[in-house]
Amino acid sequence: MGLDLTVLGCATPYPSTDNPCSGYLVSNQDTRVWMDAGTGTLGPLQRHTSLEDVDAIWISHLHADHSADLLTAYYALLFADISRPPLPLYGPPGIADRLAGFLTNGPERSPVESAFAITELHDGHVAEVGSMRLTTAAVSHGIPAFAVRIDAGGSLTYSGDTAPCDSLVDLARGTDVLLCEAESPDLSPVHHTPEGAGETARAADAGRLIVTHVGRFLTPQEAVTRASSRYDGPVSYALTP
Secondary structure (H helix, E strand, O other), rough: OOEEEEEEEEEOOOOOOEEEEOOEEEOOOOOOEEEEOOOOHHHHHHOOHHHHHHOOEEEEOOHHHHOOHHHEEEEEEHHHHOOOOOOOEEEOOHHHHHHHHHHHOOOOOHHHHHHEEEOOOOOOOEHHHHHHHHEEEEEEEOOOOEEEEEEEOOOOOEEOOOOOOOHHHHOOOOOEEEEEEOOOOOOOOOOHHHHHHHHHHHEEEEEEEEEEEEOOOOHHHHHHHHHHHHOOOOOEEEOOO
């Protein structure tokens, strides 16, 4: 397809020795989007591109395993060897104040907006980033949380963290690839099980399912096998390079 997906990490809720938390690099032609910035993902991102060449960051929700490396990216963008205008950042409502709350160390609020050009996401938000079109849908995770569909000569839909929900199925309908979390071994109000990921892929008529964000009480192979019991298409695990 026209989109290239690089898994920077997919561990939860904390990184392992060889697998950071959730983060992905999506590329098409000269456009690069860092999709979720979980703990430890800024390091492997730099194997593939520089922050100077990232066109945008898209954040699904504000749990640390999906957003913590925004803090180190802030220091890179303002106080190190990176020279560029503020990096476009798409994230949930309140993201600027959440970052500033951690980064402020004195009486003056930290200049978060000098590092990031922030746009707050909402259900139905659409952004054009270089050659890509990013369409966002609100999903079900108990806090403001979003999934995204990226179209550019092909389509990739990323669930973020969510229980199965109609809005994700609608967003992913006919997608070439569904990158879907499968965190929970048992039914959960805020996460997919592997079977749930398979059912979402089947309902959306996705061309391929990649299970990601597999929890600590499942092995990747168990997640793939269980998802395959509900979906007849190709199923794989989100391996880091």
